[in-house]
Amino acid sequence: MDAPCKDCPDRVVGCHATCERYIAFDEQRKAIRAEKLMAQIIRSPGRSFAVAMRDKEQRGKRGRGILPWKRDD
Secondary structure: OOOOOOOOOOOOOOHHHOOHHHHHHHHHHHHHHHHHHHHHHHHOOOHHHHHHHHHHHHHHHHHOOOOOOOOOO
16 A cells, blocks of 8 residues: 555645545554454454463562562652
């Protein structure tokens, strides 16, 4: 998918905020990104479990002095 800006005769600095063609293109692109994100979430429901287990393991290693503690700056 190519942006409508390519070879556009009306293109100037900052035209994305007012260009109707670009705004429509951006909305379409955001919709595609949202669909891909939802598909990724649906495909991998166990990912959150894996992340939780990784964090739990790292907390244990910090307690044994293997990993440094995180600072709360």
